[in-house]
Amino acid sequence: MRNIFLFVRRYFNFLFFLALQVLALYFLFRYNRFHEAAFMGVASEVTGRINERYNNVDHYFKLRKSNEILARENLYLRERLRENYQPADTSVQLVVDSIRVDSLLKFQKYHYMEAMVVGGFVTTQTNFYTIHRGSNQGVRVDMAVIGPTGIVGRVVNVSNNFATVMSVLSRQFRVDAKLIKSGERGIVGWDGESTQYVQMRNVPKSTEVKRGDTVMTSELSSIFPANIMVGTVDTFQTDPSSNFYTLKLKTSTNFSTVQYVYVVQNSQLEEQKLLEAATKKTNE
């Protein structure tokens, strides 16, 4: 017993060093696997407040750009109003092919909330945004985050008034997407190289792909609504050893100037997940 105490005292610094290393690595790996970090709730309240202060200043430098983007989005949405379309022939009548919106509300699958980006960076291999909306305002983990021009990321952590969003420019981020022309699906992820390009894998070589083709989120992505812009095809590599293309996509969102985003809640996600879990159980 005495020897153990002597040993501990003799090597206290080294043992303490090992203990701190283990603690740090435990934080890291636990976070990478489950995205739940110790004290993250408290910490993101504090870092969120500081980020907000910084953003109060930084905000003004990007205002012009984000106004332009928002105006363009409004234009796109206004173009889709029924009132804009009137054929010359009065015998033709435009009818919206569904029931009125009021009676549709209970079927609404995706709910949108607007949020302001108060912090974020694109310099590392796992990039995050901090948005000024948290659990008190209804943000939950695993909600989709989209911008006016396309997908932005996924909520990974929430505190009372802030939420951390893992951006598309993170090595762990994956989303199911499709080529709009052929409907062929693939998985979009980031290879860490350039902040303007993401990669789309698992697209069969039988697909006809051209430069400039649009890629949007597919119906299979459970957290993202379908048909949200991801990017356009820039180049594609034909690897002879594989039956699949790796497409290089130019992202539609400029990740360094994102200012306002929408947090999307899929109200039927829970039901879908329960069913999928139950199915998995029966297969075992």
Added chain:
Amino acid sequence: MSDLLKNMIRFAAFILVQVFILHKIPPLHRFVVPYIYFLYIIWLPFSISRTWLMVIAFVFGLTLDYFLGTPGLHAAPCVLIAYVRPFLVNMLIRQESTEQSYGSPSIHSMGWAPYGLLVFVLTLLHHSYLVALEWLQFKESFFYFVGKVLASTAVSMVLILVTELLFYRKERYRTNAA
């Protein structure tokens, strides 16, 4: 200004500079990540015991981690360089003189060459460990590891040189009376 207050201000300043200036710079290349925050650990006084040095480094690294959303990734390399620093200092300078008569490592107290070597070795250690942790997660090639360590070390050394020239710390000569 007391040492404690000075170091508390430095703590905040290094974190804020790292998060709000260096991490806002558009990336030049994926290998080049400008890090300077760990200079705080190098600048801590000689008189702090090794245990406390590691505790401070851990808290410091973790603070940065919470800002960057990667808990533990920077804390681990910070603890490593805090653990190694006293060994290196003992090796590079004579025991009796500097460590007892000066407050903390600097060009003024250690001389250009020993201080430069201290900073270089700790920077290299810090970046190697940091990039190794990243490298393990992403299953990249070995070239990624070597390239990123070397490029980041080079950038960090330039940044540290500029910082040392801008904020030249003239260490007070400690006397027994103090």
